[in-house]
Amino acid sequence: MAKREYSFYPGCSSQKGASSSNLMTSVQTMCEELDIQLNEIPDWNCCAASIGYAGGGELPRLTLSARNIALAEKHHAGQDLVATCAACWLSTREAAERLEEDAKLMTEANQALDEADLKLENKTPIKHMVEVLIEDIGYEEMGGKVKKPLEGIKIAGYVGCQTNRPFGIVGESFENPVYLDKLVDTLGAESIPAYEKKVQCCGGALAFSEPEKSQEMVKGIIEAAYDHGADMIATPCPVCQMNVEVYQDQINATYATKFAMPVVYYSTLMAVAYGRNARDAALDGQIIPAKKLDELAAK
Amino acid sequence: MTANQAMIENYRNSFLKEVEANVEEGEWVKMCMQCGVCSGSCPLGKFWDHPPQEIFMMIRAGKRDQVLGSDSMWMCTSCYNCIVRCPRELPITHIMHGLAHYAKRLGLVPANQPTAKFAQKFWDNLMAKGRVNELKLGLSLYFMNGFGEGVKVAMKNQKLGMNMMKAKRMNPMEIMGGHAVQDLSGFQKAIKKAAELEDARIAQPGG
Missing domain, CATH: 1.10.1060.10 (Alpha-helical ferredoxin)
Known part of the structure; x- marks a missing residue:
């Protein structure tokens, strides 16, 4: 079957040596196995995430995303634009919709882009990688590629906020999305559909500016996973992964807990289930090792 | 006025x-x-x-x-x-x-609203090179409440930083410059123009 091709927006945190470079590695491996070709948007820029609102006003922020879409339309005409980062996807899709609805903002965004000799057509569908997996590939094809089922591994599917709201995945509920649980089951692991923190906020960027408030929420996310007997948490979002994994030492110090809960990306689960080694699955990017996946990848 | x-x-x-x-x-x-x-x-x-x-x-x-x-x-x-x-x-x-x-x-x-300060630092950081430099952003965040406070925060997060480096999710060399867009001048001109257009719209009475 012919390769599926997409225009790809990796985002700042997925770059080499950045905090979710492990997402990038495992996504590339997953895409190799699923015959997906990701064409990186040449010279893409930061989307300003959500926290960019204070420094940048509405139009400067929309122009950031408009530049990325314009570059995708120029270099990858006819391809859907795909992002793996929740914030990148949200900002880009939000900009595309806002500019579609507001002719004045669209005119102004193009006036701004003209300074860089670019023009936005705004005809490109903006997708999250999870939409590509569910809508373009499907569970059956994803399941058919499994070489090493993740048997005996219990996984709390943590969808988080921005992959789920305000757009989410078509047909899924905002309060209790089930696609991550279905994916976990598809890979042969045991899902926890009743995991009550699956769409709980981790604090997002406020993990930096309001660490105590954020870590109180992260504590609840991890505690609930332990309550359900989870071996690990899996998430599609780089901010969720970072916030829930890397502050466990500090949370343990504050609350006298003994958390050591691995937090992995869905793409790491898929890379291992598809028979790839620990390096290709980016298991070496874990700060809290996912031992059961390490063992399976080594077999 | x-x-x-x-x-x-x-x-x-x-x-x-x-x-x-x-x-x-x-x-x-x-x-x-x-x-x-x-x-x-x-x-x-x-x-x-x-x-x-x-x-x-x-x-x-x-x-x-x-x-x-x-x-x-x-x-x-x-x-x-x-x-x-x-x-x-x-x-x-x-x-x-x-x-x-x-x-x-x-x-x-x-005064001293921490998220307001961090959000501005994030914006300034991304405007400098067109992409966020996580290392510089993190360091500027530690020191946003002065040097003494910064040293304390940096010490508290030292282990975290070492963990990230070990997992190759933080690169100390980013301090030298780091990732950037190639057409930085076009990028900055476009965003400056956008800011000017927005300023002009807000300056008009009645918007």
Whole structure:
């Protein structure tokens, strides 16, 4: 079957040596196995995430995303634009919709882009990688590629906020999305559909500016996973992964807990289930090792 | 006359009109029916002096100083829970971002608001090279409350930083320059133009 091709927006945190470079590695491996070709948007820029609102006003922020879409339309005409980062996807899709609805903002965004000799057509569908997996590939094809089922591994599917709201995945509920649980089951692991923190906020960027408030929420996310007997948490979002994994030492110090809960990306689960080694699955990017996946990848 | 005084002159007696004209998605504020679902849905709700429902009523009541000088909007984590639950589908998250940005534009943010400081640092960081330099952003964040405080915060996070480096998720060489867009001049000109267009629109009385 012919390769599926997409225009790809990796985002700042997925770059080499950045905090979710492990997402990038495992996504590339997953895409190799699923015959997906990701064409990186040449010279893409930061989307300003959500926290960019204070420094940048509405139009400067929309122009950031408009530049990325314009570059995708120029270099990858006819391809859907795909992002793996929740914030990148949200900002880009939000900009595309806002500019579609507001002719004045669209005119102004193009006036701004003209300074860089670019023009936005705004005809490109903006997708999250999870939409590509569910809508373009499907569970059956994803399941058919499994070489090493993740048997005996219990996984709390943590969808988080921005992959789920305000757009989410078509047909899924905002309060209790089930696609991550279905994916976990598809890979042969045991899902926890009743995991009550699956769409709980981790604090997002406020993990930096309001660490105590954020870590109180992260504590609840991890505690609930332990309550359900989870071996690990899996998430599609780089901010969720970072916030829930890397502050466990500090949370343990504050609350006298003994958390050591691995937090992995869905793409790491898929890379291992598809028979790839620990390096290709980016298991070496874990700060809290996912031992059961390490063992399976080594077999 | 400061930008703030100019706006008070322009919109005398109608803070709602000022918000509708100048705040992102502000035209939605009058649609709020005061049900309070947004306030009850906010993950950091307990930390807001005035939750969104209250902010909407305060705007209608002309409580300009209390709204724009409030700490509240800066508690928004951008989780979008309020947006998807609002029975009238108000873009509440965006209105909170818009109010926070407008307060910053007029110089009314409470002193030492940590998220306001971090958010500005994030924007300045991404504007410098077109992409975020996580290492420089992290270091500037540690030291945003002065050197002494910065050393303490940096020490507290030392283990975290070592962990990230070991996992190759933090690169000390980023301090030398790091990732950047190639057409940096075109990038910066475009965003500058966008800021100028927005400034001009807001400077017009009545938006």
